[in-house]
Amino acid sequence: MNTKERKDMAIWAVEYAKKQGASEVAASVYNSRSVEIEVREQKIEKIKESTTNGLSLNIYRDHKYSGHSTNNLNKKDLQKFVKEAVEATKYLTADEYRELPDPSLYPENLEKDLKIEDRGYISVNPEEKVKIAKDIENVARAQSDKIISATGGYSDDYSESVKVHSNGFVGERVSTSFWAGGEVTVKDADARPEGYHWGGSRFYKTMPTTDELGKQAAQNAIRKLGQTKIKSGKYDMLIENRSVGRLLYMFVGPMSARALQQKSSYLEGMLGKQIASPALTVIDDPFIEGGFGSRLYDGEGIASKERVMIEKGVLKQYYIDNYYGKKLGMQPNGGRTSNIRFDLGKRNYDAIVKDIKKGIFVTSFNGGNSNSTTGDFSFGVSGFLVENGQLVKPVNEMNISGNANLFWQKLAELGNDPYKYSSMLSPTMLFNDIDFSGL
Amino acid sequence: MKATINRRDFLKAGAVTAVGTAILPHFLSSCTSGPAATGSNMTLHDYLEHFGVNKQMITQIISEGLSKGGDYCDVFFQHMIGNYIGLEDKAVNRAYSDVSFGVGIRVLKGDQTGYSFSEEVSLDAMKSAARTAANIANSTTKVEPVAFETPKLPNYYLIKTPWEEISINEKIPYLQQINEKVFALDNRIIKSNVWFTDETSYVLFANSEGRMTFDYQPMGQISVSCTAEQNGKKEQNYFDFSGRRGIEFFTPETINTLASEAVKRTVSLFDAVKPKAGELPVVLAAGSSGILLHEAIGHGMEADFNRKDVSIFSDKIGKKVAKDFVTIVDDGTNPNIRGSINVDDEGNETEKTYLVTDGTMNSYLHDRISAKHYGVKPTGSGRRESFRHMPMPRMRNTYMENGPHKKDEIIESVKYGVYAESFSNGQVMIGAGDFTFYVKSGYLIENGKLTQPIKDINIIGNGPKVLADIEMVADDLKMAEGGWTCGKNGQGVPVSQGLPTVKVSKITVGGVNA
Numbered sequence: 008m009n010t011k012e013r014k015d016m017a018i019w020a021v022e023y024a025k026k027q028g029a030s031e032v033a034a035s036v037y038n039s040r041s042v043e044i045e046v047r048e049q050k051i052e053k054i055k056e057s058t059t060n061g062l063s064l065n066i067y068r069d070h071k072y073s074g075h076s077t078n079n080l081n082k083k084d085l086q087k088f089v090k091e092a093v094e095a096t097k098y099l100t101a102d103e104y105r106e107l108p109d110p111s112l113y114p115e116n117l118e119k120d121l122k123i124e125d126r127g128y129i130s131v132n133p134e135e136k137v138k139i140a141k142d143i144e145n146v147a148r149a150q151s152d153k154i155i156s157a158t159g160g161y162s163d164d165y166s167e168s169v170k171v172h173s174n175g176f177v178g179e180r181v182s183t184s185f186w187a188g189g190e191v192t193v194k195d196a197d198a199r200p201e202g203y204h205w206g207g208s209r210f211y212k213t214m215p216t217t218d219e220l221g222k223q224a225a226q227n228a229i230r231k232l233g234q235t236k237i238k239s240g241k242y243d244m245l246i247e248n249r250s251v252g253r254l255l256y257m258f259v260g261p262m263s264a265r266a267l268q269q270k271s272s273y274l275e276g277m278l279g280k281q282i283a284s285p286a287l288t289v290i291d292d293p294f295i296e297g298g299f300g301s302r303l304y305d306g307e308g309i310a311s312k313e314r315v316m317i318e319k320g321v322l323k324q325y326y327i328d329n330y331y332g333k334k335l336g337m338q339p340n341g342g343r344t345s346n347i348r349f350d351l352g353k354r355n356y357d358a359i360v361k362d363i364k365k366g367i368f369v370t371s372f373n374g375g376n377s378n379s380t381t382g383d384f385s386f387g388v389s390g391f392l393v394e395n396g397q398l399v400k401p402v403n404e405m406n407i408s409g410n411a412n413l414f415w416q417k418l419a420e421l422g423n424d425p426y427k428y429s430s431m432l433s434p435t436m437l438f439n440d441i442d443f444s445g446l
Numbered sequence: 447m448k449a450t451i452n453r454r455d456f457l458k459a460g461a462v463t464a465v466g467t468a469i470l471p472h473f474l475s476s477c478t479s480g481p482a483a484t485g486s487n488m489t490l491h492d493y494l495e496h497f498g499v500n501k502q503m504i505t506q507i508i509s510e511g512l513s514k515g516g517d518y519c520d521v522f523f524q525h526m527i528g529n530y531i532g533l534e535d536k537a538v539n540r541a542y543s544d545v546s547f548g549v550g551i552r553v554l555k556g557d558q559t560g561y562s563f564s565e566e567v568s569l570d571a572m573k574s575a576a577r578t579a580a581n582i583a584n585s586t587t588k589v590e591p592v593a594f595e596t597p598k599l600p601n602y603y604l605i606k607t608p609w610e611e612i613s614i615n616e617k618i619p620y621l622q623q624i625n626e627k628v629f630a631l632d633n634r635i636i637k638s639n640v641w642f643t644d645e646t647s648y649v650l651f652a653n654s655e656g657r658m659t660f661d662y663q664p665m666g667q668i669s670v671s672c673t674a675e676q677n678g679k680k681e682q683n684y685f686d687f688s689g690r691r692g693i694e695f696f697t698p699e700t701i702n703t704l705a706s707e708a709v710k711r712t713v714s715l716f717d718a719v720k721p722k723a724g725e726l727p728v729v730l731a732a733g734s735s736g737i738l739l740h741e742a743i744g745h746g747m748e749a750d751f752n753r754k755d756v757s758i759f760s761d762k763i764g765k766k767v768a769k770d771f772v773t774i775v776d777d778g779t780n781p782n783i784r785g786s787i788n789v790d791d792e793g794n795e796t797e798k799t800y801l802v803t804d805g806t807m808n809s810y811l812h813d814r815i816s817a818k819h820y821g822v823k824p825t826g827s828g829r830r831e832s833f834r835h836m837p838m839p840r841m842r843n844t845y846m847e848n849g850p851h852k853k854d855e856i857i858e859s860v861k862y863g864v865y866a867e868s869f870s871n872g873q874v875m876i877g878a879g880d881f882t883f884y885v886k887s888g889y890l891i892e893n894g895k896l897t898q899p900i901k902d903i904n905i906i907g908n909g910p911k912v913l914a915d916i917e918m919v920a921d922d923l924k925m926a927e928g929g930w931t932c933g934k935n936g937q938g939v940p941v942s943q944g945l946p947t948v949k950v951s952k953i954t955v956g957g958v959n960a
Contacts, residue, residue: 199878375956
């Protein structure tokens with residue numbers, strides 16, 4: 008199926024559902040392709056190629072709502088699928104807030120190029136992909152004779168979708184991404200600590216080098232040799248940029264309109280109030296060129312815009328989708344995150360760590376969770392003990408615990424070193440006096 | 447249950463949804479004339495017809511898969527239907543359905559895997575996918591076709607009525623009743639959400655060794671979450687039942703339990719405190735605490751990790767790892783339990799696998815590749831999320847067998863510690879052995895008694911150390927009843943776990959420092 012056929016199918020599905028009794032309909036038809044390669048001992052361990060298609064439908068029938076998806080795009084089967092979807096919706100309870108977004112929320116201009124599609128996707132040579140994975144394994148292996156296993160990996164994907172709403176929205180989107188990385192295991196006394204590093208780009212040509220990926224993957228394992236837990240207590244906590252996302256996502260659930268309406272947000276009633284230290288400014292920016300979260304419209308067709316979510320620690324807005332926005336009487340602004348960036352600090356990790364007298368540099372999280380209703384959280388962590396500006400030894404098997412309300416007030420400094428390989432462009436962060444549990 | 451609509455009546459009254467689900471049974475109309483066969487009474491013939499293929503076509507696909515010199519090829523046809531109905535703000539005002547259909551083709555050359563899939567079951571589309579998978583090898587061979595044999599399999603999840611025959615308006619009253627009960631039980635409840643989920647998977651498998659199997663895999667789940675408010679403070683918690691079950695499982699009694707447990711677990715949090723930070727004795731309540739085994743040992747015993755030498759358990763088979771009364775199994779044969787399977791996703795019969803017998807490490811969990819690598823029989827643990835994924839060694843239902851102690855004596859033995867009762871998630875680093883699980887609720891133990899409730903703490907330990915630190919095991923094994931899903935390399939599969947009351951002498955508990 009080509010793009011035009013996909014669009015025709017979405018238009019057909021909308022029309023056909025309306026004919027069956029739907030009042031309003033949103034349809035999207037999508038196609039995605041991907042390749043995943045894993046190499047070990049310079050042999051292909053696994054290679055997988057995928058192509059998948061699908062149709063998804065949102066049906067509004069006299070303010071009754073249901074959603075459906077199928078990957079069987081045979082026209083005759085689809086007719087039955089749509090018919091049953093509309094029929095089944097009848098049995099639900101009507102809800103006055105169930106309707107498509109107001110057309111004024113749809114984007115006016117879909118021309119902007121976000122640089123998220125590599126038009127050369129299909130011409131990348133399959134042997135080159137395998138070579139990338141093999142090179143990463145070689146680079147990683149060469150870093151230490153303690154390495155007992157190293158794998159190199161490569162993956163890419165291409166996805167396109169067409170979205171049609173019965174009240175006027177039509178959007179098309181194509182994106183690509185290319186990822187590669189390595190996973191390394193080293194032999195310690197009894198344990199076999201592992202480390203990994205992956206990096207990616209929207210374009211094949213700007214992928215990170217195999218040298219960077221292989222070395223970093225190996226380093227991330229090697230630096231854990233000899234890790235132990237240390238005494239429980241309050242420590243300053245420095246967090247590596249790539250791991251900050253885990254903490255930031257503690258905000259995302261409670262900031263959603265659904266959580267507010269369902270009374271399961273500790274941030275209810277906090278608009279305009281200080282919810283974090285003045286060091287924190289969080290911006291949801293959908294227009295970053297090549298960004299992994301970049302988009303012109305969201306899953307509901309609502310036009311993307313730059314949103315300052317937290318400014319100098321003050322909560323400026325929530326993530327408001329169409330349905331819960333209506334239910335709360337709030338203007339929908341798009342219910343999902345796109346790219347998240349920060350007002351950056353002045354120093355990088357190297358400079359910040361030098362000023363820490365006694366603290367823990369957290370490099371990764373291991374499990375844990377947070378409670379969006381109360382803000383309570385507890386996460387497993389590993390990293391390094393820092394004394395007088397130096398990493399003294401690796402630590403693991405520890406927890407941090409607290410409540411988000413207090414925790415974010417303890418944020419002391421942000422670095423100027425945002426992490427590149429994520430839609431969360433987080434810099435190194437420093438917190439004071441965090442509760443660590445260990446021995 | 448009083449409000450249940452008689453199914454026959456509905457079949458007569460409801461026109462379009464008569465053959466099916468809430469939102470559909472989406473049998474390929476091209477393959478069937480008249481009503482399609484459903485459920486566990488289906489024969490091999492029905493499955494072939496369901497997927498619109500025959501043995502000759504399958505033979506051709508396998509030949510194509512082996513055409514470049516692969517050692518082995520298998521095909522995995524799957525049709526999955528899922529229905530999700532939700533109640534919020536006292537109304538059943540949302541429903542979702544998902545249909546997924548296709549065939550995965552895998553070719554092996556030694557330890558190497560080539561994989562591809564097709565969402566169309568035309569011979570051309572399937573052969574093309576087979577050629578892609580075939581590229582893992584790079585010579586040419588001519589393959590002699592084999593005759594297929596279909597073994598008779600046990601059935602660990604017979605249900606009364608296939609989910610496709612239960613209509614949406616039969617499920618709606620369950621949600622409404624639970625919601626009413628939740629609000630009636632405690633006037634502090636301000637919100638309640640109830641979800642009714644059913645999923646059905648039809649699988650047809652064949653391989654180049656001539657084995658052909660089929661399976662009908664049902665799953666039902668009801669989950670309830672509620673939020674309560676007291677003196678301006680809010681708390682939320684959750685309870686659910688899930689299993690390879692039909693709608694008959696949801697009796698008035700289970701409906702009552704769903705409502706009362708969800709409410710009890712929520713309102714008890716108002717009094718909850720945090721324990722002291724650091725290493726403490728931890729008592730794990732019988733039931734879903736089996737998450738300890740899943741994370742501390744289960745993943746580390748999946749043989750793909752050991753084949754690559756990257757698990758902390760890689761050199762532990764035959765070694766003493768725990769006290770004599772510790773026996774840990776991973777079992778695919780427990781009737782109606784969420785992780786049970788009649789046959790694994792590589793056509794191998796499932797079994798009860800002993801990971802640890804009387805304190806000694808006994809066996810890994812194997813898929814085809816790892817079993818061949820170690821020269822042992824597969825353990826029926828080769829599982830995959832769907833036809834879009836290649837199989838790997840995975841857990842099924844992981845639990846510890848009963849031990850010599852009593853629950854009361856275990857609690858009495860603790861001066862200051864934690865009693866962990868309900869959990870939301872867990873994780874493990876395979877090589878380092880560090881694992882965690884998140885305790886949603888439980889109690890402090892002070893001077894041998896359960897005292898104040900606790901909430902939202904992460905527990906972190908090291909697999910082999912914690913096994914060695916298991917001090918007491920009671921005689922009250924209980925399986926988890928909730929909807930656990932295990933994630934590995936991006937693939938989710940349904941699992942369960944169980945545990946008798948167990949005491950671990952010390953693990954690091956996330957808490958507050960004085």
